[in-house]
Structure formats: C-alpha cells, structure tokens
Amino acid sequence: MPMKGSFPIRRTLQYLQKGDIIFKSRVKIMTVNYNTHGELSDGARKFVFFNIPQIQYKNPWVQIMMFKNMTPSPFLRFYLDDGEQVLVDVEGKDHTDIAKHIRTILGKSQTVLEGEAQAKMQASNPANFGPKKYCLRECICEVDGQLPCPGTTPLPKEMTGKYRARMKAEQE
Amino acid sequence: MSAKQASVHAKWIIGRVIGTKMTKTAKVRVTRLVLDPYLLKYYNRRKTYFAHDAQQQCTVGDVVLLKALAEPRSKHVKHELAQVVHKVGRGVDPLTGKRVAGAHFLEPLDELHAEDETLARKVQSLNITADASVSRYDGLNELP
Numbered sequence: 001m002p003m004k005g006s007f008p009i010r011r012t013l014q015y016l017q018k019g020d021i022i023f024k025s026r027v028k029i030m031t032v033n034y035n036t037h038g039e040l041s042d043g044a045r046k047f048v049f050f051n052i053p054q055i056q057y058k059n060p061w062v063q064i065m066m067f068k069n070m071t072p073s074p075f076l077r078f079y080l081d082d083g084e085q086v087l088v089d090v091e092g093k094d095h096t097d098i099a100k101h102i103r104t105i106l107g108k109s110q111t112v113l114e115g116e117a118q119a120k121m122q123a124s125n126p127a128n129f130g131p132k133k134y135c136l137r138e139c140i141c142e143v144d145g146q147l148p149c150p151g152t153t154p155l156p157k158e159m160t161g162k163y164r165a166r167m168k169a170e171q172e
Numbered sequence: 173m174s175a176k177q178a179s180v181h182a183k184w185i186i187g188r189v190i191g192t193k194m195t196k197t198a199k200v201r202v203t204r205l206v207l208d209p210y211l212l213k214y215y216n217r218r219k220t221y222f223a224h225d226a227q228q229q230c231t232v233g234d235v236v237l238l239k240a241l242a243e244p245r246s247k248h249v250k251h252e253l254a255q256v257v258h259k260v261g262r263g264v265d266p267l268t269g270k271r272v273a274g275a276h277f278l279e280p281l282d283e284l285h286a287e288d289e290t291l292a293r294k295v296q297s298l299n300i301t302a303d304a305s306v307s308r309y310d311g312l313n314e315l316p
Contacts, residue, residue: 011212028184029237031257035275053214056205064205065186067235070258071265071272079184079237083254087266 010053019054021099021107023062029079030055033067034090044074046095078106180240180250186257187221189234197249198223198230200238224252233260 002008009015023030032052034044048066056064076088076098086106090098108116128135141149147159157163191199200223203216223238224245230236235258238251245252258264263272271278 013212016212029186031186038275052205056214057207063182063185063202065203067258069274070263072275072277073265073267075266077266079186081183083239089267 007049010050016054016057019051019058021051021055021058021103022113023055023059023106024108026080026082026084027059027062027078027106028081029063029065031065031067031077031079032074033070033077034074035069035072040091041074043093043095043098044076044090047090047098050095051099076102180244183240184254185221185238185251187236187238189230189232189236190220192225192228192230192232194222196225196228198225198236198253200236200251221251222249224249226253229253230256231260234258 003011005011032044032048034048035041036045052064052066056062073089073091076090078086078088080086088098088101088105093101124134124136126136129137129139132138137143139149140146147155185200185202187200187202189198190201200221201218202221203218205214206217207214221238223236224241230253234256236253237255237257239254240251241249244250263274264270265272265277268277268281270281
C-alpha cells in the first residue's frame with residue numbers, strides 16, 4: 001500500500017530526522033515570503049515544500065511563518081533574540097542553495113554539534129549506576145549474567161554479610 | 173536570577189492583527205507549525221495573544237512583531253508591539269524599499285522604468301483615431 005500525496009517521503013520520520021539545519025539559540029522567528037506563481041519564486045516554493053518540515057522538526061521552538069504573494073520578490077527573514085533581523089534574498093536561487101546558505105549563516109556548525117553530542121555522551125555514562133532519571137541502570141542485578149537481586153532470590157549462605165562477619169570474628 | 177526574566181515563554185512572536193476594538197490593545201493571532209503525530213505533516217495551530225499598542229497604530233490585517241513584557245501588564249496582556257512588519261495596504265518591498273501591492277510594484281523601480289511609464293502615458297494622451305485623420309483632409313484643402 002503506497003503512501004498518499006505528492007512526495008510522501010516528506011512525511012517520514014527518517015526524512016525529518018535527516019534535516020541538518022539546527023539554528024543557533026539566538027534565532028527565534030523565521031519568516032518566508034514567497035509567491036505562488038512565477039519562476040523566480042520557484043526555489044522558495046521548493047524550499048517551503050521540502051526543507052521547512054525538516055527545519056521545524058529540528059528546531060521545535062522556532063516560530064516559522066509563511067506569507068504568500070505579498071511582495072514581488074521572495075525573501076527569508078530571521079528575527080534574533082536581541083531584536084536583530086536578518087534578511088535573505090532568495091530570488092532565483094535553488095532550494096538546496098538556500099538551505100546551504102542558511103546553514104552557514106545561522107545554523108550550528110558541525111564542530112559545535114559534535115561538541116554537544118560529546119557533552120551529552122559524557123553526561124550519560126553507561127558505566128554509572130543510579131536513579132533512572134540520570135543513569136541507564138540502577139543496580140548490577142539488572143544486568144544479564146550477574147547475581148539476581150537478593151530481594152527476589154536469597155543469596156547463597158557464603159555470600160551473606162552476616163556469615164562473612166561471623167567467619168571473620170571466629171578467625172580472630 | 174540576576175537579570176529579570178520575562179513572565180512568558182515566548183520572548184518574540186510574530187502574528188497578524190485580528191482586532192483593535194480595545195483601547196491601546198491589539199488582538200494578535202499567532203500561528204505555529206505543529207506536527208500531526210500520525211500523518212507526520214505540519215499544520216498551523218493558532219493562538220491569540222493580546223499586545224499593548226500605545227499609539228494605537230495597528231489596523232486589522234497587519235503583520236506585527238511582539239516582544240514579551242518583563243511582567244504582565246494585566247491578566248491577558250503579556251506582550252507589547254515591537255514593530256509593524258507589514259502594514260496592510262501599504263506593503264513595502266524590503267529589498268528595494270518601494271511600495272508594492274501583491275506581486276507588482278506600485279512605484280517605478282528606477283529612472284529607466286520611470287521613463288517607460290511616462291512614454292506609455294504620452295502615447296495614450298495622443299489619442300490617434302481613424303475619424304480624426306479623415307476629417308483633417310476634408311473640405312477644400314488640397315493634399316500636398
């Protein structure tokens with residue numbers, strides 16, 4: 001059963017997760033002005049059709065608004081946190097060029113993203129045991145091949161703390 | 173907390189004015205793209221905000237940029253008007269600065285285009301018609 005609609009691949013999680021434009025934290029609003037007819041707006045139209053879902057998926061807190069047929073020339077406008085506005089002219093450009101350009105000016109670079117991923121990995125070290133909120137496992141008894149939890153099955157007598165304490169006391 | 177934090181989560185929002193009946197307050201509709209979890213398609217979800225507009229300069233249909241106030245002005249008003257991005261009926265192309273209406277310019281782009289327009293107007297004013305040329309050689313005047 002094939003998917004419905006034109007280019008239904010846009011509606012797959014894999015496609016959405018493939019988006020590589022992650023905006024810097026300063027970017028709050030993104031506005032796209034384009035026209036529904038005309039060749040000059042073609043790149044902008046394709047950008048809205050293909051790339052906007054990916055951008056919104058990766059930047060859920062950025063407000064994206066589309067305006068149609070307001071001005072003769074298509075453009076993008078970004079509103080940053082300190083009141084600064086960035087105007088990007090996209091007349092006649094291809095949608096891949098637009099995406100690349102936005103990535104270079106306002107997206108987090110590859111080095112920054114890798115650094116963030118590293119920091120995240122360090123924060124979640126699988127060797128740590130603790131509460132579920134911070135670590136993967138709480139106790140070694142959760143791992144296959146290790147002793148089961150003494151809460152469920154009693155330990156062998158030689159491994160209990162009171163036996164070992166008694167043996168030690170008898171030795172002295 | 174050394175710096176004062178805004179009372180709302182959204183510091184900057186952009187929306188369209190839908191009502192100005194309240195004194196010094198604009199009702200703004202903000203749309204955000206929200207992913208439908210089953211269809212995996214983005215749809216506009218709208219929310220109305222009230223914004224303080226001191227000079228009452230907004231008209232219905234303007235596209236405005238709102239800034240969050242440091243503390244709520246009243247029970248509903250938590251934003252103020254920062255800038256009118258697009259005034260309805262008086263659109264301006266941001267790249268050239270000329271007035272626009274939809275997909276065409278209202279003002280000529282530069283001097284060359286202005287000449288084309290005046291020429292067209294002059295041709296129209298000449299008003300050459302077939303009747304006029306016939307009546308010129310009527311009567312007793314001989315053709316040269």
